[in-house]
Amino acid sequence: MAEPDGQNMRVGLPAHAIEVGPDPLARPTRNSVGGWPFLDEDQKWPDCFCGERMVLFFQLDIPSDLEPFSGDHLLLFHCRAHNDASDPQMTDGRLVPRYWDAPQPPYPRPFWRVLLQREATLPAAEPEPSLRALPLTLRPFTDVPAEGLGAQTFKVGGAPSWAQFPEYYQCACGTELVYVCQVPEDMEFAVRPGQPEQPYSVGADTYGLFLGNEVYLLACPAHCDPAAVWPVNQN
Numbered sequence: 001m002a003e004p005d006g007q008n009m010r011v012g013l014p015a016h017a018i019e020v021g022p023d024p025l026a027r028p029t030r031n032s033v034g035g036w037p038f039l040d041e042d043q044k045w046p047d048c049f050c051g052e053r054m055v056l057f058f059q060l061d062i063p064s065d066l067e068p069f070s071g072d073h074l075l076l077f078h079c080r081a082h083n084d085a086s087d088p089q090m091t092d093g094r095l096v097p098r099y100w101d102a103p104q105p106p107y108p109r110p111f112w113r114v115l116l117q118r119e120a121t122l123p124a125a126e127p128e129p130s131l132r133a134l135p136l137t138l139r140p141f142t143d144v145p146a147e148g149l150g151a152q153t154f155k156v157g158g159a160p161s162w163a164q165f166p167e168y169y170q171c172a173c174g175t176e177l178v179y180v181c182q183v184p185e186d187m188e189f190a191v192r193p194g195q196p197e198q199p200y201s202v203g204a205d206t207y208g209l210f211l212g213n214e215v216y217l218l219a220c221p222a223h224c225d226p227a228a229v230w231p232v233n234q235n
């Protein structure tokens with residue numbers, strides 16, 4: 001990446017816009033809202049501390065032009081019953097050890113789980129029961145940050161469109177986390193009929209993430225753990 005050398009310098013970054021297709025999926029697909037999670041063989045479907053199995057909101061293969069995560073399979077799980085904002089817990093200037101499992105006051109653990117899987121070859125036997133399974137299409141574009149901010153859209157790669165001041169975090173392993181994916185504010189995910197409502201959600205027939213905050217996923221490029229991803233929330 002070039003060094004900034006003036007007010008108007010703009011560096012285009014490889015990115016892929018993520019589009020949600022309209023036609024329900026009938027079979028496992030690697031890039032999907034809901035659907036059949038592709039997990040590493042030793043990785044179980046995550047449960048929330050409240051006992052509910054977490055909802056698979058979306059999953060996708062990170063495209064080959066997006067180092068250092070290219071080839072990883074990204075999955076975002078979030079509890080239906082717990083709808084809140086993330087709150088970074090730090091110690092010695094880093095996220096706390098095993099922050100993906102650590103207390104998230106007032107909760108004993110996080111109510112979400114973001115995974116980067118590297119050996120995810122097989123889909124789960126059953127699809128996510130609560131969300132409509134829909135295909136995701138990734139369309140490459142060049143994200144040209146304006147005044148340091150990338151495009152405000154559902155995307156993987158590019159630059160975050162920070163709603164507030166940029167946030168940077170050091171992983172518990174000492175590596176600086178790197179931005180990988182953004183989910184826009186108030187994005188709603190369609191639920192199947194007959195599902196319980198989500199507290200504080202916008203619609204009775206949709207679920208959302210992190211109280212509707214915009215989500216910027218920062219992940220550990222050292223891959224110190226499949227769950228070493230921090231979801232920054234802003235609005």
Ligand SMILES: [Zn+2]
Nearest residue numbers: 048050079082
């Ligand atoms: Zn929960």
Ligand SMILES: [Zn+2]
Nearest residue numbers: 171173220224
């Ligand atoms: Zn790490």
